[in-house]
Amino acid sequence: MYELKSVHKRYGLAKVALRKIDLAVRDREFLVIYGPAGAGKSTLLNILAGIAKPTSGDVLRNGVSILKVPPEKRDAAMAFENYALYSHLSVGENLAFPLKARGLGRAEVEERVKRISGILGIGHLLERRPGFLSGGQRQRVALGRAIIRPADIYLLDEPVGHLDAKLRHKIRAELKALAEDLSATVVFTTTSSREALALGDRVAVLNAGRLEQVGKPADLYHRPANAFVASFVGDPPMSFISVEPRPHDGRVDFVTADGMPVASLAADAVQGLTNEAGRIQVGFRSNEVRIAGEGDSNALRGRVDVIENLGYMKIALVGIGGDQVSVSVPAGTALGVGETVAIAFPRDAVHLFQNARAVTHATPSAGV
Numbered sequence: 472m473y474e475l476k477s478v479h480k481r482y483g484l485a486k487v488a489l490r491k492i493d494l495a496v497r498d499r500e501f502l503v504i505y506g507p508a509g510a511g512k513s514t515l516l517n518i519l520a521g522i523a524k525p526t527s528g529d530v531l532r533n534g535v536s537i538l539k540v541p542p543e544k545r546d547a548a549m550a551f552e553n554y555a556l557y558s559h560l561s562v563g564e565n566l567a568f569p570l571k572a573r574g575l576g577r578a579e580v581e582e583r584v585k586r587i588s589g590i591l592g593i594g595h596l597l598e599r600r601p602g603f604l605s606g607g608q609r610q611r612v613a614l615g616r617a618i619i620r621p622a623d624i625y626l627l628d629e630p631v632g633h634l635d636a637k638l639r640h641k642i643r644a645e646l647k648a649l650a651e652d653l654s655a656t657v658v659f660t661t662t663s664s665r666e667a668l669a670l671g672d673r674v675a676v677l678n679a680g681r682l683e684q685v686g687k688p689a690d691l692y693h694r695p696a697n698a699f700v701a702s703f704v705g706d707p708p709m710s711f712i713s714v715e716p717r718p719h720d721g722r723v724d725f726v727t728a729d730g731m732p733v734a735s736l737a738a739d740a741v742q743g744l745t746n747e748a749g750r751i752q753v754g755f756r757s758n759e760v761r762i763a764g765e766g767d768s769n770a771l772r773g774r775v776d777v778i779e780n781l782g783y784m785k786i787a788l789v790g791i792g793g794d795q796v797s798v799s800v801p802a803g804t805a806l807g808v809g810e811t812v813a814i815a816f817p818r819d820a821v822h823l824f825q826n827a828r829a830v831t832h833a834t835p836s837a838g839v
């Protein structure tokens with residue numbers, strides 16, 4: 472197990488890349504570090520690899536500090552976003568390099584090069600030099616060179632970021648299967664919500680150097696700790712409607728500024744609400760709301776601002792007051808931009824946030 476203990480990283484005097492990070496990488500897990508560009512993902516991997524040193528804090532391996540252990544002694548295999556291939560060696564030689572450096576016999580080297588290049592779809596490129604490859608091909612070679620050898624931990628920095636969607640999907644699945652096959656410990660960074668949810672045994676959400684939440688994909692999706700995670704994990708992002716609480720008879724109703732009811736929860740469920748001033752928001756996933764039918768009471772009227780056609784379904788972005796709500800609708804639904812629609816909410820099955828912090832997730836899926 473690897474542990475980051477209160478790891479803080481500053482570049483120069485002003486730039487804080489990581490803020491007091493506490494994070495464990497468990498043996499044989501596929502841990503995804505998910506965050507926007509500049510969140511500190513590469514810095515975190517570099518610290519695990521020993522390429523960068525924390526400004527303060529500690530890095531442990533099986534309970535022992537490895538801060539003083541140089542990168543070459545750490546047995547971490549790394550794939551960078553920007554390839555770092557040997558330009559004077561062919562693809563095959565690049566792949567074989569880490570194996571030969573470890574003294575593996577010729578037959579085993581050939582066997583592994585064949586297997587990994589097959590998985591990554593670069594078997595036909597083994598004779599070429601990196602200079603004659605496309606960006607996506609180079610990225611696959613870099614990934615191959617990292618995963619070809621046994622290692623204590625694999626640190627993969629956006630390793631499929633430059634691939635087209637189809638290839639990315641394929642290699643993602645292969646990589647997950649390979650990691651399971653090898654019982655490998657993998658830390659993988661990405662800016663894609665889909666990739667994070669699909670690959671991670673656990674996902675750590677990083678934002679501006681802060682660890683927002685760590686958990687299983689279903690936990691992050693159904694029980695986000697705060698509005699950032701709610702809006703960053705899952706596609707489409709969670710939608711929010713600003714509300715005011717109206718307590719009565721053991722319940723709390725949540726209504727919009729013009730008094731329209733959006734949700735109603737038992738007072739027990741919202742004990743976490745405090746008296747602090749600030750914004751209260753009800754959150755919904757796009758599949759937790761629907762276009763209201765005739766006779767639906769308590770629907771809110773709004774205007775369709777955007778329709779995103781995904782082929783198998785559509786996502787309508789509906790403006791309600793100052794907020795915008797995503798609604799999943801069947802592909803065949805006739806809906807036009809500018810149209811007025813009514814949205815029905817699951818009044819007792821909602822996510823509630825106060826000043827961007829989650830108060831409750833009273834969803835049917837809670838506890839998943």
Ligand SMILES: Nc1ncnc2c1ncn2[C@@H]1O[C@H](COP(=O)(O)OP(=O)(O)OP(=O)(O)O)[C@@H](O)[C@H]1O
Pocket residue numbers: 482483486487488506507508509510511512513514515662
């Ligand atoms: N050597 C450096 N000197 C100064 N600032 C740096 C250095 N390396 C990174 N940074 C800054 O630290 C922050 C975190 O960078 P990092 O590369 O770790 O983020 P990231 O999440 O990996 O981003 P990306 O997805 O764009 O690769 C960024 O604001 C970046 O500009």
